[in-house]
Amino acid sequence: MLRSVELEVRHLRAVCAIADAGSVRRAARELGMTQPSLTTQLRRIEKALGGQLFFRGATGSRPTPLGHSVLCRARPIVAEMRALIDEIASASVRERGVRLRIGSTNSRAVAGWLRRLRVRLPDTDTTIRTDVSANALLHMVAMGQLDVAFVHEVEGAPLRVPDGLAEHELIAREPQFIALSDAHPAAARDVVHLGDLADDQWMVDPSVDGEWAGLRRIWTAAGINPRVVHGDYLTTVDLVTAGEVVTPCQPTARSRPGMAVRPLHGDPLAVRLFMAVRPEGALAAPADALFADLTASYMEIAWSSETYREWLMRQEGPLPLPVPAAAP
The missing domain is CATH 3.40.190.10 (Periplasmic binding protein-like II)
Structure with missing residues (x-):
């Protein structure tokens, strides 16, 4: 019986997470699951409820009318369960x-x-x-x-x-700088213009909140439309040093052999x-x-x-x- 309750709460938590994150992919990361696993779980939930809970599109997932109805009932239950868990955890912490x-x-x-x-x-x-x-x-x-x-x-x-x-x-x-190969012609300058990178392929991590929108904004303002590849910023160093991509980075980013970190002219991205x-x-x-x-x-x-x-x-x-x- 207890296991059945835990399973139902887990299902409700998954539905709330998808609604809050706006996509199955982001929700899976927040829940510590793989995207295929969460997709399978969502299909089981929808089958049990007899209807589709989310409209899926290129921009993410948004609740259907049935989804909104389920969310209205699910959120208080999930919140109460979290409060109970936190209360138990707090009591344990007070002891430890x-x-x-x-x-x-x-x-x-x-x-x-x-x-x-x-x-x-x-x-x-x-x-x-x-x-x-x-x-x-x-x-x-x-x-x-x-x-x-x-x-x-x-x-x-x-x-x-x-x-x-x-x-x-x-x-x-805080200005955001650019990481590029030290063999790139623009790396010889102290400050890089966006126009110097118009023909380069940019590595962008779309899972970083606001990053994709921020980059599109500065590209539009500069009148450029570069090629884009999606990836993880933490694993781009090899591609940058090989000259395959350029990528935005924090100004505190540590330069690596074969890589240059430069500010962008006018600091358009911050x-x-x-x-x-x-x-x-x-x-x-x-x-x-x-x-x-x-x-x-x-x-x-x-x-x-x-x-x-x-x-x-x-x-x-x-x-x-x-x-x-x-x-x-």
Whole structure:
């Protein structure tokens, strides 16, 4: 009987995840499943209910009228189950000690942040969850599955920030650079124009929230329409160094042999970096203290990155000059 209830709740959770993520592929990643497995599960659910729950298209999945009806009933059940699980987990944590659950999109600042937090909170069980989806991480903070999240928001593609979350803005506009082969003609320049890359093939990760929309916006503004291949940014180094693709990257990205990291002329592509918390959530340390450690870690990475440091020195901001770090 208990197993049957667990199975039904798992099915409801899958339906909610697809609706929230907007596609089966993204939902599968958030649930820790493969896309084929979730697709098979969805078909079983639809067969049991006797109707289609989602319209599937090139832009993703959206609920059918039956899907909306099921979601209205499923969401409260899933929320209550999550609350029960969190309550049980909280009781267990109180018995074992304090914990801090951090979420983050990909950033080199995370390692230094964790190092500082472990110095500040030596008796706290600090864990990290990384995800390419900032929206998924923000949702987890709102639902109490994470205590804090450090995310980026692509300019022109606002995130779906749940109501009630408090934002601590680290940097309003971080420029995104370009990674290309050091044999590329544009790599000889200190700053690369988008027009210099019009004939190149771009590697884009469409699973990163807002990335695809942000790139289309700057390509349109520059009057170019480059060839695009979809892939994972974490595995593109070999293709970049071989001269097969160019790809956007963070200004703190570490250059590799055969690869050059350059700013784009006019900084057309940028992101906003911020930390999100639930104001009413019980944190292992004040949010301002967590944010101070994050800021110190980001400053350390930013000023140690040669290309980004040179860019920063040419600007009147957005970061102050580095100062010796103080112990928490």
